[in-house]
Amino acid sequence: MAKDAPAIRTERLNLYYGEFQALFDVDLAVKPGIITALIGPSGCGKTTLLRCVNRINERLGYVRTTGRIEVMGEDIYAPGVELAQVRKHIGMVFQRPNPLPLPIRDNILFGHRIHREGPRVRRAEEDRIVESALREVLLWDTVKDRLDRKATSLSLEEQQKLCIARLLPLKPKVLLMDEPCSALDPKATQTVEEMLWELRGAYTILIVTHNMAQARRASDECVFMLMGKLIEHGPTDDMFVTPRDSRTADYIEGRYG
Amino acid sequence: MSQFTATPRNHRQHRRQSVVKAIFLLMTVLLIVPVLLILTFLIVKGAPVLSFEFLFAMPENGMTAGGILPALVGTVWLVTVALLASVPVGVAAAIYLSEYAPDNWLTRAINLAIINLAGVPSIVHALFGVGAFVLFFKFGTSILAASLTLAIMTLPVVIVSTLEALRSVPQAFREACWNMGATRWQTIRKVVLPNSVSGILTGVILEVSRTAGETAPIMFTGAAFFLPFLPQGVLDQTMALSLHLFVISTQVPGVPEGFPYGVALVLISLVLLMNAISIGFRTWLRGRKKW
Numbered sequence: 175m176a177k178d179a180p181a182i183r184t185e186r187l188n189l190y191y192g193e194f195q196a197l198f199d200v201d202l203a204v205k206p207g208i209i210t211a212l213i214g215p216s217g218c219g220k221t222t223l224l225r226c227v228n229r230i231n232e233r234l235g236y237v238r239t240t241g242r243i244e245v246m247g248e249d250i251y252a253p254g255v256e257l258a259q260v261r262k263h264i265g266m267v268f269q270r271p272n273p274l275p276l277p278i279r280d281n282i283l284f285g286h287r288i289h290r291e292g293p294r295v296r297r298a299e300e301d302r303i304v305e306s307a308l309r310e311v312l313l314w315d316t317v318k319d320r321l322d323r324k325a326t327s328l329s330l331e332e333q334q335k336l337c338i339a340r341l342l343p344l345k346p347k348v349l350l351m352d353e354p355c356s357a358l359d360p361k362a363t364q365t366v367e368e369m370l371w372e373l374r375g376a377y378t379i380l381i382v383t384h385n386m387a388q389a390r391r392a393s394d395e396c397v398f399m400l401m402g403k404l405i406e407h408g409p410t411d412d413m414f415v416t417p418r419d420s421r422t423a424d425y426i427e428g429r430y431g
Numbered sequence: 432m433s434q435f436t437a438t439p440r441n442h443r444q445h446r447r448q449s450v451v452k453a454i455f456l457l458m459t460v461l462l463i464v465p466v467l468l469i470l471t472f473l474i475v476k477g478a479p480v481l482s483f484e485f486l487f488a489m490p491e492n493g494m495t496a497g498g499i500l501p502a503l504v505g506t507v508w509l510v511t512v513a514l515l516a517s518v519p520v521g522v523a524a525a526i527y528l529s530e531y532a533p534d535n536w537l538t539r540a541i542n543l544a545i546i547n548l549a550g551v552p553s554i555v556h557a558l559f560g561v562g563a564f565v566l567f568f569k570f571g572t573s574i575l576a577a578s579l580t581l582a583i584m585t586l587p588v589v590i591v592s593t594l595e596a597l598r599s600v601p602q603a604f605r606e607a608c609w610n611m612g613a614t615r616w617q618t619i620r621k622v623v624l625p626n627s628v629s630g631i632l633t634g635v636i637l638e639v640s641r642t643a644g645e646t647a648p649i650m651f652t653g654a655a656f657f658l659p660f661l662p663q664g665v666l667d668q669t670m671a672l673s674l675h676l677f678v679i680s681t682q683v684p685g686v687p688e689g690f691p692y693g694v695a696l697v698l699i700s701l702v703l704l705m706n707a708i709s710i711g712f713r714t715w716l717r718g719r720k721k722w
């Protein structure tokens with residue numbers, strides 16, 4: 175695979191919820207190792223697009239998808255693709271933090287344990303995994319003394335970071351985030367953004383956000399969607415300063431909902 | 432006049448409020464009074480005959496003297512075997528329905544059928560039990576046949592109460608697991624069951640212990656009017672408290688007046704004891720609950 179080949183590529187992607195078409199011929203190429211923000215008015219299909227990339231939409235029996243999605247050069251809808259592997263390599267973070275009702279330590283090890291092949295690893299090795307994942311999300315120093323406490327006892331901000339941390343032991347290529355800061359206050363949002371910036375480079379991050387300032391601060395490239403169609407995709411600075419499409423300009427300046 | 436003083440409209444609302452509250456209170460009292468009356472009546476009439484001997488001696492003189500040991504032991508047998516039979520099946524069925532079954536017309540039809548099954552009269556179950564267990568499977572009239580009949584009868588409620596416990600586990604937990612690539616079974620084993628086991632067990636024990644009072648389903652399938660010995664295994668017939676109560680109140684002359692009340696009191700205490708155990712169990716599990 176060429177070095178700057180796209181990490182995520184969709185080709186003529188259409189998605190139908192029963193009769194209702196939510197995505198129209200979406201052609202998108204997300205570059206590896208950077209943060210790409212997905213913006214657009216409510217209901218334009220951001221979540222839907224995101225959920226196609228780890229094939230979670232299919233759980234709804236009435237969803238039909240046409241077109242192609244490649245992740246790291248491989249068609250993830252090809253026959254013979256194992257869903258467990260797709261989900262392992264493509265992590266997802268939700269709007270509301272959803273840590274499991276387990277101790278912090280077991281939350282981090284959960285994914286590792288369910289995907290582990292072969293015998294149980296030694297405790298020291300597990301400790302190393304936990305520490306490195308928590309360090310990556312800048313949470314280690316805050317929680318290192320209470321790894322056995324329930325994850326649900328953390329603050330929302332810490333919970334959200336934990337939800338990101340628990341993906342990392344699986345060594346995902348891509349992290350999908352659906353409005354990860356919308357349940358957080360501005361201060362917490364800022365620390366999560368700082369953390370995203372730390373993760374940048376090691377992972378390809380696709381993040382949905384309603385917050386224009388956040389898209390502007392915390393992304394390299396920006397994708398604007400409207401009514402299920404991809405309208406514009408370019409470097410964030412260019413898009414916010416000189417949008418090519420007039421509809422993008424309208425949205426950025428707050429003329430849509 | 433201050434803008435915060437009550438208007439006539441406020442006064443009317445307050446009056447209506449008190450009336451409505453009084454009505455609801457009255458209904459609650461109406462509900463509780465009969466229960467209390469029954470209990471008091473039973474205790475007053477039944478307590479005098481209760482004794483160590485009454486509980487742990489064999490009946491004598493055509494059940495007009497002695498104790499009720501075989502009936503007490505029999506009821507414990509019947510409920511225990513029914514529990515062992517219905518819990519695994521009911522819980523597994525509920526897990527399938529809640530965690531695996533696709534949401535389609537077939538699943539909805541099955542759910543509806545289960546709810547309706549709970550309304551089938553117990554005498555119908557009794558006849559089914561005779562046909563299926565006593566005759567077809569040739570268990571004869573035995574604890575096994577009677578307990579299986581009780582188990583079939585409680586399956587619907589066991590399933591429904593297990594479903595409720597499973598559904599009380601937030602969907603977000605499942606989503607979190609699926610999104611990390613966990614299989615359904617991994618999700619169930621590591622997250623869903625640990626967080627619903629207390630609800631499942633309590634519900635199930637509660638439902639099954641209710642069958643201790645059933646008479647019709649066991650009358651033709653395994654319970655006997657009178658047996659001078661204790662059951663030795665599941666293929667034996669047995670006496671049971673519920674049937675014994677019926678027999679000594681209506682079929683046998685010369686039973687002392689307190690006897691039936693004593694039996695009823697023992698039966699109720701047994702059910703209450705099982706309920707208490709299941710509630711204690713739940714409290715204990717809750718204490719260890721991780722969220």
Ligand SMILES: Nc1ncnc2c1ncn2[C@@H]1O[C@H](COP(=O)(O)OP(=O)(O)OP(=O)(O)O)[C@@H](O)[C@H]1O
Pocket residue numbers: 191194196214215216217218219220221222223234
């Ligand atoms: N499960 C579903 N079944 C049917 N229609 C759906 C479903 N999920 C989303 N839709 C519809 O698809 C369209 C796109 O929804 P989507 O959730 O992707 O929008 P969004 O851009 O994420 O919006 P928001 O910013 O509010 O999160 C909407 O019109 C929505 O009503």
Ligand SMILES: [Mg+2]
Pocket residue numbers: 220221222352
């Ligand atoms: Mg959304």
